[in-house]
Amino acid sequence: CKGTTKDSLLLGVASKEVKESENLAKGSVDADVSVDEITTLAFPSISTADFQFNNETASDIIVEKVEEFVNKLENARLVLVDLTHGSKILSLVRTKAEKRNIDSKKFFTFVGNITQLYSQGGLRCNVIANAANWRLKPGGGGVNAAIFTAAGLALETATKERANSLLPGHAVVVPLPSDSPLYTREGVSHVIHVLGPNMNPQRPNSLNNDYKKGCSILREAYTSLFTGFLSILR
Numbered sequence: 001c002k003g004t005t006k007d008s009l010l011l012g013v014a015s016k017e018v019k020e021s022e023n024l025a026k027g028s029v030d031a032d033v034s035v036d037e038i039t040t041l042a043f044p045s046i047s048t049a050d051f052q053f054n055n056e057t058a059s060d061i062i063v064e065k066v067e068e069f070v071n072k073l074e075n076a077r078l079v080l081v082d083l084t085h086g087s088k089i090l091s092l093v094r095t096k097a098e099k100r101n102i103d104s105k106k107f108f109t110f111v112g113n114i115t116q117l118y119s120q121g122g123l124r125c126n127v128i129a130n131a132a133n134w135r136l137k138p139g140g141g142g143v144n145a146a147i148f149t150a151a152g153l154a155l156e157t158a159t160k161e162r163a164n165s166l167l168p169g170h171a172v173v174v175p176l177p178s179d180s181p182l183y184t185r186e187g188v189s190h191v192i193h194v195l196g197p198n199m200n201p202q203r204p205n206s207l208n209n210d211y212k213k214g215c216s217i218l219r220e221a222y223t224s225l226f227t228g229f230l231s232i233l234r
């Protein structure tokens with residue numbers, strides 16, 4: 001773990017957690033396949049911060065969707081990521097995934113910055129998901145700003161080649177050019193932008209607390225994300 005000062009505390013634990021899960025993962029795959037070759041999707045909890053979606057409800061949907069896709073992954077893995085050990089969504093999802101007996105070699109949670117998972121946390125993730133905005137623009141805040149900043153202009157250009165906007169519930173897979181710092185430093189080969197439901201009245205297309213619509217869009221968002229990830233595997 002190369003983290004420093006405050007980060008090293010935080011990431012030291014994360015790194016330990018991962019070593020354990022990677023050891024488990026080693027046992028789960030063909031002996032010829034090293035951990036570095038396992039395809040891993042790291043994703044943030046869509047819509048639960050700036051878009052203000054209820055954490056409890058979102059955690060149910062994450063676990064439901066992971067359960068639906070986890071058996072289609074073959075040697076690949078899914079990792080839900082958040083910035084702090086105090087993350088409510090990580091702890092809700094961890095508890096619910098354990099209860100549903102979801103294979104922890106195929107799905108686990110991880111604390112760290114999604115743009116520094118390998119360099120700071122020792123976790124190789126060749127695909128990362130972004131909780132995007134509808135215009136697929138850099139900036140704003142949260143994970144969107146972090147990913148666009150870390151990936152540099154290469155991601156903006158590559159994104160524009162694929163799409164100019166996203167509808168809620170949809171995702172777009174963007175191959176990351178090999179000169180992007182996120183590719184060279186972290187080994188990220190694809191970014192999947194996902195647009196979740198927005199419950200924040202200060203952001204465009206707020207659902208005004210309509211959780212019936214919101215849940216259906218969040219389910220669609222994870223389906224689009226995981227289907228996009230499977231399309232990279234094949």
Ligand code: AR6
Pocket residue numbers: 044045046047048049050051052081082083089112113114115131132133134139140141142143144145146196203
């Ligand atoms: N690494 C890992 N997780 C993160 C990071 C990071 N660098 N940054 C935030 N999270 P959010 P949303 C977690 O707000 O709710 C943007 O401005 C965070 O703690 O990024 O879908 C876009 O442009 C939370 O668990 O996404 C959109 O307009 C999760 O990532 C809007 O916000 C999602 O938080 C999307 O809002």
